[in-house]
Amino acid sequence: MGKNSQLKPLSFTIIDGDIKLKQFIEHCRKRFVGGETTSTGKPLAKLTMQISNGDLTGLVIEVRLKRMEGNTAIVAASWRYNFDRTSTFVLGHYIGAEPMSLAEARTAHQQAYDIRRNGGVLKRETAASRKRAEQEASKAAEEAPTLNRLWAVRQATFEDRAPKLFPGYLSVWRKWIASSELASTPLVEVTYKRLFDHLISMREAGAGPEPRRRAIFLLNGLCDYAMKTVDGWSLPKMLNGADVDVFSKGELNRERNRYLRISELRDLWKLTDTGGAAHQAIRFIIATGVRKSEACNASFDEIDLERGLWTVPASRMKQGKVHMVKLNSVALAVLNQQREIHGDAGWVFPSPSLAPHRRKSPVAGKSLNNAQDTLNNQMGTTAEKWTIHDLRRTAATYINRDRDAGGIGLSLHVTDEMLAHATKTKLQRTYMVNAEYHISTEAISGFMAWGEWLEANVINPPPTSDVTAIRRKKA
Known part of the structure; x- marks a missing residue:
């Protein structure tokens, strides 16, 4: 043992807050500077401490000595999830690249525990894996079904069913729907409220009752097709005929007092x-x-x-x-x-x-x-x-x-x-x-x-x- 062999031990055996966490990190630095050795005679290079996280166990912080600069110990600290006695999973870093706070570590620990409980496999998220995930999400968004893509598939069906009326519906699609934000929104984000808000925007832009009625017909037709063909997507409430008489946003906030005589x-x-x-x-x-x-x-x-x-x-x-x-x-x-x-x-x-x-x-x-x-x-x-x-x-x-x-x-x-x-x-x-x-x-x-x-x-x-x-x- 070195000069710090008589270092006063910590007054705790588990970390339950940021103050004790910082005390432990400082304690580790002093022990590294003191030149302590392990039971096998090797220089002390890492120390761990349990972290409290409600009823869950297995969350620890591991402090490692990176190098010595004079009498200063340069350390790295990582959050780890220990399970199955011999297995460990790195949740993130407390000192190092992309630091993770104690609260974030506890959340990550809970998530990792839930993944294992549900039979999943833990995978460490890195900058490279995050970039790949973002690229895959971007690609999926480009390929995700939208009303515009559904229209490209169903346009011929609309025309076959009503060839004489189709030109009027096509005009409404091109003028009031095709170039709107709604038409390019991923289908998973399309809700009744977004459809209803689109009718409001049509009315405010000057669309009369008939274009709004045709828009309801087109939107409901596409949504009905999507519920039958797109896995996992549903629309509990669709537009109805009463929505043709949609009010402006100001009128929507007006208290309604209609009752039947x-x-x-x-x-x-x-x-x-x-x-x-x-x-x-x-x-x-x-x-x-x-x-x-x-x-x-x-x-x-x-x-x-x-x-x-x-x-x-x-x-x-x-x-x-x-x-x-x-x-x-x-x-x-x-x-x-x-x-x-x-x-x-x-x-x-x-x-x-x-x-x-x-x-x-x-x-x-x-x-x-x-x-x-x-x-x-x-x-x-x-x-x-x-x-x-x-x-x-x-x-x-x-x-x-x-x-x-x-x-x-x-x-x-x-x-x-x-x-x-x-x-x-x-x-x-x-x-x-x-x-x-x-x-x-x-x-x-x-x-x-x-x-x-x-x-x-x-x-x-x-x-x-x-x-x-x-x-x-x-x-």
Whole structure:
């Protein structure tokens, strides 16, 4: 041993922070300068220390002596992952090229552990391997499917299907889509929002309703083809006819307050009398006030017909909490009709599609959107066209409106519970902590009163245009 053989030992055996890390590095330098030797008589050239990383083990730092410059030890330090007793993997360097911090080393350790746990092989990333990866990513991006590339493949198909209309669609493609950023974006980055934003840009650039309608047709056709041919790519929501009337960005931020008048509700109810799953789902939304996705994905497993309760699981609710709906006479009539047609197992509103990927699936939200467009046209809506979500707003409006003004007159907090709105105030959150586990008596009577209101004013209205007031029964 050299002059530093009496060097005071460290007060720790594992490094749990940057301060101890720096103390260990300095300790190593002093021992190297002291000229210590190993048990075999060789000069001491490396030291290691364990690093804490939560519940994981195997992360160490190795400090090596590179050379001596006078009384100064020049060292290199690397992060290593030791596993299987004799195996080690270099995660990166603490002192040296491309230094890695303690936090980064812990993250790299976790990633390496996960790779091994999942049966992967650890590979050290170097500057050369990183460059190769970047080149491969660049090449993949050049070869990645885009709307422009899909158009090159599908253009002839569009022309064959509608040779007389094709010139108009081709003009829209060339003028409004081909040279846009959307058309050259890799397909994996194409979302409904990007498609919708493109319609906004078309409108702001002066495109009328017809070019926007044709753009929707083209974009949906290409996306549908891509979902069938591009592995791993899907678009949960596609553009629909209502998107033709896309608003400008400023108008999109405007609060929407559209609800259906009683006369419109009566017309809508008559038009959905003989419809399929989409029409019945629309009726169900009116009767229960639920969201479109909650109605479309309803299953008979969630419904207790004996008690007249529908329990929507938290996984399907916007607020992430279980929602309970008391099924009134109107909702039960819809359910009974669906049971007679489809049985009481599986989806309440099964998809009518014969496509292989849609069989044994619930009715799609797109089907309701299409039905909405058709119904708007059949009703001859002259004012602002209604949407599926406006039906929910309609229910909330009449449930909360005073009886003297034609509503039921329920309080706002009961209306919010019935429609599973987010709790508005801290006081409500404090005193409704168990609201996801039960339904209040006020909400139960509210659902029943809403069913009675619909029967009296929409389904079986009085001969005159008067509105029948509903007197709520005490729970």
